[in-house]
Amino acid sequence: MANLKRERDIDDDEEEVVRGKVARSHDTEDRRSRHCPYLDTINRSVLDFDFEKLCSISLSHINVYACLICGKYFQGRGLKSHAYTHSVQFTHHVFLNLHTLKFYCLPDNYEIIDSSLEDITYVLKPTFTKQHISGLDKHGKLYRAYDGTTYLPGIVGLNNIKANDYANVVLQALSNVPPLRNYFLEEENYRGIRRPPGDIMFLLVQRFGELMRKLWNPRNFKAHVSPHEMLQAVVLCSKKTFQITKQGDAVDFLSWFLNALHGALGGTKKKSSIVTKVFQGSMRIFSKKLPHPDLPAEEKEALLQKEEYQEEMLESTFLYLTLDLPTAPLYKDEKEQLIIPQVPLFNILAKFNGNTEKEYKTYKENFLKRFQLTKLPPYLIFCIKRFTKNNFFVEKNPTIVNFPITNVDLREYLTEEAQATEKNTTYDLVANVVHDGKPSEGAYRIHVLHHGTGKWYELQDLQVTDILPQMITLSEAYIQIWKRQETEEKGNSHTGA
Numbered sequence: 462m463a464n465l466k467r468e469r470d471i472d473d474d475e476e477e478v479v480r481g482k483v484a485r486s487h488d489t490e491d492r493r494s495r496h497c498p499y500l501d502t503i504n505r506s507v508l509d510f511d512f513e514k515l516c517s518i519s520l521s522h523i524n525v526y527a528c529l530i531c532g533k534y535f536q537g538r539g540l541k542s543h544a545y546t547h548s549v550q551f552t553h554h555v556f557l558n559l560h561t562l563k564f565y566c567l568p569d570n571y572e573i574i575d576s577s578l579e580d581i582t583y584v585l586k587p588t589f590t591k592q593h594i595s596g597l598d599k600h601g602k603l604y605r606a607y608d609g610t611t612y613l614p615g616i617v618g619l620n621n622i623k624a625n626d627y628a629n630v631v632l633q634a635l636s637n638v639p640p641l642r643n644y645f646l647e648e649e650n651y652r653g654i655r656r657p658p659g660d661i662m663f664l665l666v667q668r669f670g671e672l673m674r675k676l677w678n679p680r681n682f683k684a685h686v687s688p689h690e691m692l693q694a695v696v697l698c699s700k701k702t703f704q705i706t707k708q709g710d711a712v713d714f715l716s717w718f719l720n721a722l723h724g725a726l727g728g729t730k731k732k733s734s735i736v737t738k739v740f741q742g743s744m745r746i747f748s749k750k751l752p753h754p755d756l757p758a759e760e761k762e763a764l765l766q767k768e769e770y771q772e773e774m775l776e777s778t779f780l781y782l783t784l785d786l787p788t789a790p791l792y793k794d795e796k797e798q799l800i801i802p803q804v805p806l807f808n809i810l811a812k813f814n815g816n817t818e819k820e821y822k823t824y825k826e827n828f829l830k831r832f833q834l835t836k837l838p839p840y841l842i843f844c845i846k847r848f849t850k851n852n853f854f855v856e857k858n859p860t861i862v863n864f865p866i867t868n869v870d871l872r873e874y875l876t877e878e879a880q881a882t883e884k885n886t887t888y889d890l891v892a893n894v895v896h897d898g899k900p901s902e903g904a905y906r907i908h909v910l911h912h913g914t915g916k917w918y919e920l921q922d923l924q925v926t927d928i929l930p931q932m933i934t935l936s937e938a939y940i941q942i943w944k945r946q947e948t949e950e951k952g953n954s955h956t957g958a
Contacts, residue, residue, distance in 0.1 A: 497566050497573045499554040503581075505607050507532035510585045511620075511675070511687035514559045518543045526556040526565070529581065534559070538567055562586060580680060587678040589646045597677065598639055601914030604679045612684035614677045615642075616911055618923035620687040624708040626922060628692060630907040631715045632669075633920055634892040634942055636676050637909045638840050644735045645673040654727050661698055662725040668694040669722065685923045711894055711905055711940055712781075712844045719780050736780070743836040744813070745876065746775045751820070751827040776835070781842035781940075784809040785819070786860045806864035809845070813874040834874045841871075841888055843941040848900055857900040862938055866890045866930050869943065888943035895936040908933045 509532060514525050516536035525534050526544045530553035535544035544556055548567035555573065556565050562582045564573040603611045615637060619629040636642055644650050648670055656663045668691045675686045692705050699717060703709050719736050728734030733741075749772040752764040764770055787804055811817050815833035849856050872886040880886075893908040906921035908928060919928040 493566070493569070493571050494574045497555070497571075497575065499566060500573070500575060500577065502553070503529045503555055503578075504531070505581070505682055508581065508584065508682060509687070510559075512689050513693060516543055525559050527559055528553045529555040529557055529564075538565055538570060557581065557585070559585065583680050584678070584682055587674040587680070589674065589677070591647075594643050594646055597642075598912035601911060601916070604681075606684045607682040608684070610684040612681070612925070613911055613914070613918075614679050616909065616918045616920070616925055617676050617681075618685040618920060618925050620685060620689075621922040622687070622689065622692065623706045625688070625692055625705045626905045627709045627711045628695060628703065628714050629688060629922065630894045630905045630920075631711055631718060631940070632672065632688060632691065633676075633907050633909060634894060634940065635718075636673055637892055637912075638739060638942060638944075639912065640739050640839065641735060642673055642677065645670040646677060650735075651726060656725070656727075660725075662721060664694045665698050665718075665721055666725045684925075708902065710848070711896070715781065715842070715844070715940060737778075739840050740780045740838050740842060741778050742782075742834060742838040742841065743776065743778045745815075745833045745835055746777055747772055747815075747831045747833075748775070749773070749829045751829055754827070781844050782813065784843055784845050784862075785812060786846060786858045786862070789858050789860055801859055801861060803861045803863055806862055806869070809862065810871070810874060815874075815876070833876050834871070835876050835879045837871060837875070837879075837883060837886060837945065839945050840891075841943045841945070843943070845938055845941070847896065847937065847939055855900040857896075857903075859937060861935065864890070864934055864938070864941075866933065868946075885945050885947065887946045889946060890933075890941060891944045892940075892942040893933055893936070893938050894940035896939045897937065905939075908936075 508527070508529065510527070515522050515534060516525055517533045519536050521536050524537050526536070526538055527534055528544070528547060531551070533547070535547050535556075536542060538544045538556065538558075545567055548554055548556070554566050554569075556567055557563070558565065562585065564575070564578055565571065566573055597615070601613060603613060605611050619633060621629060651666055651670065654663070654666075672686070672688055672691045675681070695703050695714075695718070696705065698721060702717070703714055719740065723734045723736040726734040726736065728737060750770045752761045752770065756764070786809060787802070789802055790800060812819065813832045813834050815831060818829045818831045821828045821830055845862060847858050849858070867889045869888045869890075870886055871888065872880055872883070875883060875886065891910045891912075895906050895908070897904050897906065904921070906919060908917055908919050910917055917928050917930050917933060919926050
């Protein structure tokens with residue numbers, strides 16, 4: 462704490478010295494500000510603002526400047542500061558304050574004012590107007606990055622730092638949900654949210670907003686983004702449950718992230734946030750306690766008459782629906798090959814038709830449960846349960862789910878009252894997360910629909926390729942996001958299928 466105070470005092474002293482100089486030689490400063498001779502030394506190809514904004518020598522977050530010649534970060538700009546020393550030692554003269562977005566020439570210590578530098582400040586802090594946001598899904602214009610590569614904003618690779626592809630696919634899926642994306646593209650939407658002092662969870666909201674704006678930036682210097690700061694916030698806010706260096710489970714991460722984001726935006730069970738407005742539906746859960754299977758038949762009969770063994774109904778909300786796969790075959794066929802089983806999506810959706818009963822075992826008791834939906838959200842998330850854990854290891858179910866990409870009607874899974882009130886119950890696929898390989902290792906990739914072009918793209922870390930819609934259904938789908946059709950879209954569903 463004392464160090465921080467000392468650094469702040471030093472910075473304040475530097476500012477005072479700088480102000481004194483400015484006051485003394487205002488005319489010469491002004492002239493140099495507009496005619497800095499070192500602007501042609503700026504090297505845009507080394508600039509990378511995706512990493513944590515801290516000094517490369519003192520590791521301090523306070524008063525950090527980026528050297529625009531080599532791309533490194535240094536603290537301060539007064540005499541004896543790291544940025545000043547760097548400018549003298551390496552003759553690198555142009556620096557950008559990462560907080561105030563002002564440019565300075567060191568060691569001469571004057572502010573540079575030049576409109577040609579606006580592209581650098583835009584990459585550091587992209588901003589979106591309402592008009593720009595409203596047109597994002599209307600066209601599929603390709604943009605050229607500074608390094609020469611062409612890209613579609615939003616369909617951008619995320620860097621896999623070590624083993625964080627499980628988080629990357631979830632972040633990419635959520636960045637292609639238009640209402641959620643539009644909310645985070647405009648910082649004003651969440652800037653005014655009050656959080657209790659010392660609350661670190663709001664960092665998640667800020668970093669997610671920054672990542673959204675970088676992914677959708679039409680003026681990027683490179684056609685990929687590193688989610689470094691976002692993931693550091695995830696590690697911190699999840700108390701290291703999710704890490705950059707260790708493979709995690711995408712469904713666990715999605716569940717934690719949506720709930721953490723909802724809480725950080727001031728949402729509670731009763732108070733809604735953008736997360737619940739987009740993804741939250743509701744259902745009825747009917748549960749019935751079962752007597753122990755080893756009991757004699759007469760005892761079972763007697764117990765079933767008791768009140769605690771009668772069926773109970775509970776109203777509950779959900780952010781995603783878990784779909785159970787049928788068990789995979791254990792034996793090989795006559796050609797000594799394991800048959801990869803297939804199951805239609807509607808078979809595993811039958812869990813929610815209000816009639817299908819499923820047994821759930823806990824440590825002490827067994828329950829029979831059935832489910833029925835009462836409200837469908839604008840965007841519906843399915844998580845297909847591929848992994849089962851037992852005492853020894855994790856098993857993966859390789860069953861392929863056959864699903865149409867458009868026009869999935871979920872009306873039959875609603876209660877009768879809900880069927881009367883819900884106008885649109887037809888959904889189209891917009892994102893499909895796939896897990897390949899072994900359960901504990903393996904890799905994740907994602908298929909996303911670009912709303913402007915109607916084309917599908919496959920993203921795996923930094924690789925972006927276009928893909929035929931027919932190929933999507935052949936993969937081991939793990940998480941899917943479906944968009945409810947609006948009335949006017951019914952005739953011309955725009956998913957390229």
